[in-house]
Amino acid sequence: MEKLALLGGTPTITDPAPADLFAWPIITDEDEAAALEVIRANKFSGTDITAKFQDEFAAWQGRKYAIAFTNGTMSLSAAMFAIGLGAGDEIICPTKTYWGSVSQAINFRATAVFCNINEMLSIDPDDLERCITPRTKAIVIVHYFAYPADMDRIMEIAKRHNLAVIEDVSHAQGGLYKGKKLGTFGDVAAMSMMSQKSFAAGELGMLVTDDRRIYERAMAYGHYERNNANYITECDDLVPYYHIALGGVKGRANQLCTALARVQLKHYDERCAEIRRAMNYFWDKLEGQPGIRAIRVDESTGSNMAGWYCPHGAYHPEELHGLPVSRFCEAIRAEGFPSWDGGNFCLHTHRFFKDFDFFNEGVPSRIVANDRDVRVDDERCRPSEERYCFSAPWFKHFNKEWIDRYADMFRKVIENHEQLLDADKNAAQGGRWYGTDNA
Numbered sequence: 043m044e045k046l047a048l049l050g051g052t053p054t055i056t057d058p059a060p061a062d063l064f065a066w067p068i069i070t071d072e073d074e075a076a077a078l079e080v081i082r083a084n085k086f087s088g089t090d091i092t093a094k095f096q097d098e099f100a101a102w103q104g105r106k107y108a109i110a111f112t113n114g115t116m117s118l119s120a121a122m123f124a125i126g127l128g129a130g131d132e133i134i135c136p137t138k139t140y141w142g143s144v145s146q147a148i149n150f151r152a153t154a155v156f157c158n159i160n161e162m163l164s165i166d167p168d169d170l171e172r173c174i175t176p177r178t179k180a181i182v183i184v185h186y187f188a189y190p191a192d193m194d195r196i197m198e199i200a201k202r203h204n205l206a207v208i209e210d211v212s213h214a215q216g217g218l219y220k221g222k223k224l225g226t227f228g229d230v231a232a233m234s235m236m237s238q239k240s241f242a243a244g245e246l247g248m249l250v251t252d253d254r255r256i257y258e259r260a261m262a263y264g265h266y267e268r269n270n271a272n273y274i275t276e277c278d279d280l281v282p283y284y285h286i287a288l289g290g291v292k293g294r295a296n297q298l299c300t301a302l303a304r305v306q307l308k309h310y311d312e313r314c315a316e317i318r319r320a321m322n323y324f325w326d327k328l329e330g331q332p333g334i335r336a337i338r339v340d341e342s343t344g345s346n347m348a349g350w351y352c353p354h355g356a357y358h359p360e361e362l363h364g365l366p367v368s369r370f371c372e373a374i375r376a377e378g379f380p381s382w383d384g385g386n387f388c389l390h391t392h393r394f395f396k397d398f399d400f401f402n403e404g405v406p407s408r409i410v411a412n413d414r415d416v417r418v419d420d421e422r423c424r425p426s427e428e429r430y431c432f433s434a435p436w437f438k439h440f441n442k443e444w445i446d447r448y449a450d451m452f453r454k455v456i457e458n459h460e461q462l463l464d465a466d467k468n469a470a471q472g473g474r475w476y477g478t479d480n481a
């Protein structure tokens with residue numbers, strides 16, 4: 043029996059890991075040259091570099107149209123406008139995600155309806171069916187922590203109920219579901235390319251679609267005419283208005299970011315493949331250990347984990363004598379890796395979705411235009427039903443020796459977990475509101 047570091051034993055890892063093992067994004071001379079070119083030419087607000095990136099990204103994504111935005115939140119807002127979200131509409135979203143997936147609904151006087159998640163922290167199709175009412179307009183699908191959502195079932199449900207599907211691909215750019223690229227299932231996909239995401243290019247967002255009308259509406263939302271004076275060919279109804287950004291917000295990307303993104307795109311698939319090789323090796327080493335399961339897909343099905351953004355494992359306390367996940371993570375941290383439990387807090391537990399009065403109407407804005415109080419439905423995804431999970435190292439390179447050491451750390455805590463059983467078994471799972479800032 044090895045003494046756990048949390049109880050005074052020797053930590054598994056105290057020496058620093060090689061700098062490139064976790065560093066992300068990978069920045070080379072090529073990125074620096076691209077950024078310098080923008081700075082020297084003073085091209086921050088132009089659109090020529092962005093236009094090139096949009097074309098390259100659309101081709102890579104396998105979609106007809108791509109629009110760059112200031113950030114992912116803005117691209118998702120544009121997607122909501124593009125599908126025609128409006129007053130009184132309901133928009134379904136998994137409760138465990140970053141707020142940028144759905145809180146914008148408030149601006150449209152629409153309301154978020156929260157859907158439960160399954161063990162893979164992915165939207166639960168059974169619960170999705172239960173969330174649908176005559177008021178439902180759209181579903182936001184999040185490929186959370188890079189795990190591809192069950193698109194076969196989701197698209198079948200969406201078609202049957204005539205609902206628009208917005209894919210939030212912020213965690214899973216380039217990933218596959220049964221051989222088809224994530225971001226090509228819904229009517230429209232939008233995503234963050236913020237510096238810590240899988241596809242990382244500073245502060246940037248992208249929207250992709252095959253639908254010309256959605257493209258034109260998304261453009262009109264935050265890119266007034268200067269982006270491309272001739273883009274309206276179908277939405278005649280927008281012609282009298284589109285000289286002004288119709289969302290009252292400006293969403294044009296900074297070209298320092300789109301220049302970086304062009305370089306990142308060239309290398310992205312290859313870097314993701316290396317990450318998947320490393321991450322699969324790590325989880326293979328831990329296969330069969332009690333208490334934990336990898337959150338990953340079987341690649342033989344044609345699906346994959348993209349750039350494996352923010353790797354997490356599912357946690358089963360019942361297999362470890364009820365050891366709370368928070369205590370498990372504490373022990374891992376003491377061994378030398380900053381593991382945290384919970385992922386994003388469930389959105390429906392935040393007061394923003396309970397009683398925030400954005401419109402100064404003396405009414406919670408979430409339900410201001412609704413003929414029913416959707417907040418009662420939040421009970422369906424009670425925090426107690428939050429799935430237990432913990433964060434794992436996000437390896438960027440297949441460095442066997444180091445991956446072995448990290449896997450040993452998890453094995454050590456599991457094998458010796460009985461040393462920790464004095465912990466309060468009722469301890470709640472933690473979480474955070476701002477994504478994860480650990481590795």
Ligand SMILES: *Cc1c(COP(=O)(O)O)cnc(C)c1O
Nearest residue numbers: 113114115140142143212234236
């Ligand atoms: C980060 C993120 C967003 C928002 O993107 P920003 O670029 O930070 O505005 C939206 N959805 C998800 C799931 C995210 O992780």
